[in-house]
Amino acid sequence: MASEAERRPLGVFECQLCGLTAPYSYVGQKPPNTQSVVLLEESYVMKDPFSPDRDRFLVLGAQCSVCGRLVCVGPECSLFYSKRFCLPCVRENLGAFPAEIRQDLEKRKAPPSMRSSGRACPGT
Amino acid sequence: MAAPRAREARGHRDHRRVPSEEEALEKWDWDRAETRRLFEDAFFRDEDYIRQGSEDCHKFWAFFERLQRFQSLQTSRKEEKDPRHPKHRIPALADLPHTYDPRYRINLSVLGPDMRDTGRGSRLPPKRVSEFRRALLHYLDFGQKQAFGRLAKLQRERAALPIAQYGDCILQTLKQHQVVVVAGDTGCGKSTQVPQYLLAAGFSHVACTQPRRIACISLAKRVGFESLSQYGSQVGYQIRFESTRSAATKIVFLTVGLLLRQIQREPSLPQYKVLIVDEVHERQLHSDFLLGVLQRLLPTRPDLKVVLMSATINIALFSSYFGNAPVVQVPGRLFPITVIYQPQEAEQTASKSEKLDPRPFLRVLEAIDNKYAAEERGDLLVFLSGMAEIGAVLEAAQTYASRTQRWVVLPLHSALSVADQDKVFDVAPPGVRKCILSTNIAETSVTIEGIRFVVDSGKVKEMSYDPQAKLQRLQEFWISQASAEQRKGRAGRTGPGVCYRLYAESDYDAFAPYPVPEIRRVALDALVLQMKSMSVGDPRTFPFIEPPPPASLETAIQYLRDQGALDASEALTPIGCLLAQLPVDVVIGKMLILGSMFSLAEPVLTIAAALSVQSPFTRSAQSSLECAAARRPLESDQGDPFTLFNVFNAWVQVKAERSRNSRKWCRRRGVEEHRLYEMANLRRQFKELLEDHGLLAGAQEATPGDSYSRLQQRLERRALHQLKRQHEEGAGRRRKVLRLQEEADDGSSDEDRAGPAARRADDSVDIQDVKFKLRHNLEQLQAAASSAQALTREQLLLLKLVLARGLYPQLAVPDPFNSGRKDSDQIFHTQAKQGAVLHPTSVFASSPEVLHTEEPPATGAGGSRDDKDKMSSKHQLLAFVSLLETNKLYLVNCVRVPALQSLLLFSRSLDTNGDCSRLVADGWLELQLVDSEGAVRLLGAALRLRARWESALDRQLSHQAWQQQRQRRQRLEEDEEEAAPISRTEVAALSRELLQFMATKVPCSLRRLTGLEAQNLYVGPQTVTATPSLPGLFGSSTLSPHPTKGGYSVTDFLTYNCLSSDTDLYSDCLRTFWTCPRCDLHLPLTPLERVAHESACAAGLDGGPGAEEAAPEQPQKPSALQRPYRCDACHRDFLFTPTEALRHRRQHM
């Protein structure tokens, strides 16, 4: 059974492209509570909130290996091709990627922003 | 926990013959169970990400099969790319693999068994291992994508909520102000989001109150889920019987009532830093009171922040109540809604029956069918005033639905079983719409998605309260404009909608702007009691946001005084203190206290719980003969509480016998099992309360002696816990597709009809049963149920006495002509109301003859007074739990009690004539006894019993109060005198005598006084002519003239000789010479004086006239007893004490 400390969030992950936020509980390549799975990049990981199983993890995002931006794994923000690339970087360097990736990219949309613009406040 | 199974499987494998590699490669078959098991053994071990036999394991193989098919379709098009690709200048891009492989798109890797453990998996062909591992990688990647997709969707939805733009604003405002009002309509997301904004901003110790328990649970789950700590413990809830609170909890959802109780214990509420009071616009009684308490509390807790959340109704009221608190107003998110006014024409006046005319509703169904294509989705929600109206429309709509095959019609109201309520969330098959017929429960409490059409009848049935008659009345009202808007809004949550209003626009304009707050329409007993126990001062001057009607408050205070909860100065009595802590009706609380004194706690606990929940008898079973027959053995002709008592006990026995299915047992008898679970919960809570207050000895550990059965018990509990966890972790209830009417109409759900084999695995677990067994000590319950069956006749009678005393003064007298009437026409009268009838669920409705006196009055005689006033020793009254007015006035939950004895024991006011042969109880029931001597003797016995019962109860309560105080002070003041508890033998003697008293057979007549008679009941204050001296009868109490009734006050309830009646005038002439057999006294005495002498003489007192002189037993100031006395014989005026007057009069004889 995972202890409370292991599951406590280390901080809040925020995608620098779409603004998605979620608390993460681990950063690295070996998610806690499992020996059989390793991650191929330094990832921000949380416990899978949709699974009752305590050792299910969910990778939230990682740094773009070109520009270093912290991006989520959502298809509108980044892709993985042996490394993590944010979509702006992929678009800038399309030629470096195989045709399959290029075709795939055409299908993707711009990220929907999750940031909300604040409204004027009455009490100030 | 799964270890033994896995080990077994592995042991199995070791003895298997492993096929040689070539053999395996040639006829490799992934579908073979054995092949799969080999891989599962290697890759899906206990410590692996996927475990053998888990749901995930099954999902993987399904995924694997799909992947295999997909890959066989794709021809291997592995043409090599240009190998001389120029190196990229950016290092990260320089070493990308140029030959594309989907594998490179996956950001994780699975360690195979060969890499970790040389022994394992080595016998598997490497080619197959890599095939398998590749599939596994894709499966895990797929799972990641799916979960992330859900997360992103959730966040997007949260961000898109109207309130999302105001989150910062709310936090900012809360920083600067102590109170903030957040106003937003349903759907703006305030209830789920504001708690999360507070959490995210680092707040902890947050309490969020909800008016309903169910909302506490669902919001805690939702907020826990959305804040992605679903299985963590930051978010919890606390309701009457359940709590998920822990040390890690930062925000707790709880009911208003529970928060008030916490304030009661710790008035400064130190455990919270932020309070969110949700749904304040509903103006529930407790919520209004909480606002008042907070308004007073806030100045003393400047660090406490309060967020009031409201629909956009009357916001200024809340803001100004808290010193013009800032308001953050959030617009709702509603799609445009077309309003169509369809006022009902005068047509239904033609059929002016009680039943609602369903035609206007059917016309809307038709209109929708004509105007909108069946493929266009969108369900219909119809708001009706009550259950009867729902029934009327349901019948007609189902006929229409079966003809058109385009509708599934579903009722929705609070009396439905949970399972039936849940059906409204199911989806209709394609081309079919749901038509939900609902009370105003769907206005704010229940949100159903996919509603496009709303029909608003404009009516609501609400309990209104008549403080004069202390009568709850279910009445139909026009709704308010605010409710009408709320109803309309339900059509525009998922898209543009249509709202049909079955009234005119001018009607709408005439509606009240807001609904009447609860405080103005319900009984305030419980509120006043709570206010008293919280020491908030005089309820009359409490600064309510809107004050209750003064008459209601006065009635409540008077009622509590009548019930003995408040004393004359309106302070809480010991019994009142206790009642304030029991979250039940005062009447029920009294029963609990009385019952515990007579060692009847166990049965009274059950009955009190049974009377505090809704009737468990389902409506549909009312008409079913089978149900009625199955239920009959459980019925008790003593009254409905005893029937409920039997039902509960029988159910517990069924639960205890493992082999039987309690769900089925309930269904067969037309019993809603959910209510029985509620009873069990409530019963346990009552029991704990009684134990806490020293009224019931703490539960003895009922653990079986030997270690084997202890182990058994432990294992059993563990298994139950596991079942519960599995259920909670499972997806919960999935939405089902509804069936068309023919099949779904017979009241049973799919699950009932399907055999056990057809059920899904998680359905076969009766989770309610599991929770029940975890929460309750079934053995203790069963013991209580078994001992209930072994109750002696005496105990049962005593139990009835306890109920009757608790229920007093809720009494009804049968109409004298009932025995000549049909079963269904039996009528009863209460003090304030005439012509009440029995509720159809009552046992007396089917067997009213048990209420009749033996000799039915001659029907032909036309009801002369003689007939009605038939002398009988079998007159009975009904003590009832509540009076409910719908289309008729119903007595709910009745017990029959012997009239004469009950009135003598319980009446708050008892008036007599000169020889006590005529008694009037509480100014409305007249009893005439033939034998005046017997009457006096009975009265004397009643007086003595009442005094003893009262003192026993007082001692019991003061002992309990003393114990509690001692606990609190922790024996700091040891010298304080201990209040001795009442001894068992004393209680036994008292119960014996009470039973003897109840068993006396005294013929009498029983009659409800007419209004005129009641008005001219008393002789009134007058110059005193004679004062009886009756030491033996009335104890040592001194008689003083009653200031208004006339006659003499003997005790606080008994007034002697105050009834105006012809016979009084001659009472003095009834003297006859009589010789006392004991002391040979020979005097002309009235019957009363005779009995008084007898009982004094028998008690060993020297009761002879003149004896008082020698033994002045009344050392009180004699002057106070002197009254002007004019002697009719010597025509002189004196100032005499009662004894002096008697002595003087005797001179003339």
Ligand SMILES: [Zn+2]
């Ligand atoms: Zn992103």
Ligand SMILES: [Zn+2]
């Ligand atoms: Zn980048």
